[in-house]
Amino acid sequence: MSAPRNPATNSGSAPGAATAPAQLFERPEGGERALLVQPEDGRTDPAEALSEFEALAASAGAEVVGRLYGRRRAPDPRTFVGPGKVAEIRAALADAGGDLVLVNHALSPAQERNLERELECRVLDRTGLILDIFAQRARSHEGKLQVELAQLRHIASRLVRGWSHLERQKGGIGLRGPGETQLEMDRRLLGGRIKQLEKRLGRVRRQREQGRQARRRRELPAISLVGYTNAGKSTLFNRVAEAGVYVADQLFATLDTTLRRLDLPGGEAAVLADTVGFIRDLPPQLVAAFRSTLEEVVEAELLLHVIDASDPGRDDNAAEVDAVLAELGADEVPQLRVYNKVDLTGGDPHVERDDSGRPVAVWLSAASGAGIEALITAISERLSAAQARGVVELGPGEGRLRARFYQLGEVLEETITDTGGVRLAVVLPRRELERLYRHEGLSAQLEPMAEPALPEAVNAH
Numbered sequence: 001m002s003a004p005r006n007p008a009t010n011s012g013s014a015p016g017a018a019t020a021p022a023q024l025f026e027r028p029e030g031g032e033r034a035l036l037v038q039p040e041d042g043r044t045d046p047a048e049a050l051s052e053f054e055a056l057a058a059s060a061g062a063e064v065v066g067r068l069y070g071r072r073r074a075p076d077p078r079t080f081v082g083p084g085k086v087a088e089i090r091a092a093l094a095d096a097g098g099d100l101v102l103v104n105h106a107l108s109p110a111q112e113r114n115l116e117r118e119l120e121c122r123v124l125d126r127t128g129l130i131l132d133i134f135a136q137r138a139r140s141h142e143g144k145l146q147v148e149l150a151q152l153r154h155i156a157s158r159l160v161r162g163w164s165h166l167e168r169q170k171g172g173i174g175l176r177g178p179g180e181t182q183l184e185m186d187r188r189l190l191g192g193r194i195k196q197l198e199k200r201l202g203r204v205r206r207q208r209e210q211g212r213q214a215r216r217r218r219e220l221p222a223i224s225l226v227g228y229t230n231a232g233k234s235t236l237f238n239r240v241a242e243a244g245v246y247v248a249d250q251l252f253a254t255l256d257t258t259l260r261r262l263d264l265p266g267g268e269a270a271v272l273a274d275t276v277g278f279i280r281d282l283p284p285q286l287v288a289a290f291r292s293t294l295e296e297v298v299e300a301e302l303l304l305h306v307i308d309a310s311d312p313g314r315d316d317n318a319a320e321v322d323a324v325l326a327e328l329g330a331d332e333v334p335q336l337r338v339y340n341k342v343d344l345t346g347g348d349p350h351v352e353r354d355d356s357g358r359p360v361a362v363w364l365s366a367a368s369g370a371g372i373e374a375l376i377t378a379i380s381e382r383l384s385a386a387q388a389r390g391v392v393e394l395g396p397g398e399g400r401l402r403a404r405f406y407q408l409g410e411v412l413e414e415t416i417t418d419t420g421g422v423r424l425a426v427v428l429p430r431r432e433l434e435r436l437y438r439h440e441g442l443s444a445q446l447e448p449m450a451e452p453a454l455p456e457a458v459n460a461h
């Protein structure tokens with residue numbers, strides 16, 4: 001594939017050019033001058049990988065002053081790149097006046113240190129760079145704690161006695177964010193801080209879990225926006241929910257789940273959640289850090305998978321998002337694909353349906369608003385198909401099934417039957433109901449029930 005997967009901008013500038021995010025991004029005073037090193041492994045297209053990496057560097061506020069490719073059969077255990085390449089990097093740094101080297105690969109702590117020593121400048125690998133971006137973007141209390149924890153763990157793995165002259169350079173890329181003041185601490189202190197953060201995070205998560213259960217009790221179906229970073233999730237979220245979340249032409253503008261109530265035609269309502277942007281090769285420790293944020297996704301009734309229709313690499317990016325969803329166990333959650341930015345492709349907003357007439361994809365422009373009404377109708381159609389509601393009768397020996405209904409959905413009413421069983425009025429995701437039929441021995445049919453109770457209001461958090 002020759003086209004870049006993740007152009008940094010969608011406003012028509014050259015794919016992969018770092019100019020747009022760099023212009024829009026408020027770069028900290030004296031933004032660092034970075035030299036990018038792109039290893040060639042013969043598998044990925046190096047030009048494409050480099051342009052995506054350049055967009056990441058720009059997102060972190062770096063000014064890219066040079067680019068180098070490195071080809072090697074096997075990575076050098078000491079410095080990752082070979083000695084010849086080290087000399088080349090040193091010369092390029094001197095030429096361009098660079099003060100930071102960014103390597104688009106994972107480096108071992110020792111490789112990072114050895115390179116720093118030989119190049120006499122700071123070196124960050126892909127994980128370090130992404131952590132820095134996350135540190136800048138985290139907004140909620142939980143998000144900040146998660147990033148700090150991931151940053152500290154990353155630093156702890158690199159911290160050795162006498163951390164070299166680089167300790168002095170504070171506040172630069174990879175050194176800022178909540179973790180920056182920890183750099184001088186020794187491992188013991190760092191370990192203490194990590195424990196403290198884990199405890200605090202545990203508390204925040206428990207609170208959030210309670211909030212989630214409260215929401216479930218209010219029986220509003222949950223819809224989660226997912227998509228590759230920069231696909232337009234926040235813009236769509238704003239457009240659909242008329243909410244004022246932060247939108248920026250930067251990768252990862254969204255780090256924390258944001259929730260809004262969504263009113264649908266016919267008086268129904270749902271909770272719409274904006275989630276973190278997905279990215280290729282997200283470092284595993286970050287997937288872990290954001291797992292709890294992404295748990296919302298697994299529990300959603302419907303996923304809106306936002307895809308940048310104007311991105312030539314859109315299919316690969318969408319496949320990447322699907323792979324992460326599968327990893328999270330969310331591959332069974334029904335999906336409605338939203339092809340965004342049709343204003344850039346010259347296409348018309350429209351809805352695609354499958355053979356049974358079910359909407360499966362909506363093409364629209366979140367920026368102009370064209371196609372939004374059709375999306376809301378499609379959501380409404382998909383949700384009413386995704387929710388099962390009705391009355392079910394269970395026998396006296398089916399206490400376990402009764403408990404499962406309470407667990408999986410909402411029991412609106414319970415009455416005792418003449419035979420000593422129960423009659424439950426329930427609302428639950430259709431896929432859960434199907435699972436009960438298939439795997440848990442439920443045999444009674446769900447009978448239609450009278451008018452649904454009106455959902456209560458939900459406050460945005």
Ligand SMILES: Nc1nc2c(ncn2[C@@H]2O[C@H](COP(=O)(O)OP(=O)(O)OP(=O)(O)O)[C@@H](O)[C@H]2O)c(=O)[nH]1
Pocket residue numbers: 010011227228229230231232233234235236246247248249250251252253254255276277278340341342343344364365366367368
């Ligand atoms: N032309 C055009 N640009 C759009 C459209 N929707 C979003 N954008 C732009 O695309 C960029 C990214 O949009 P966001 O909504 O921040 O994207 P996101 O998916 O939330 O990004 P992350 O937070 O990185 O995951 C912004 O510059 C938006 O203005 C659209 O329909 N048309």
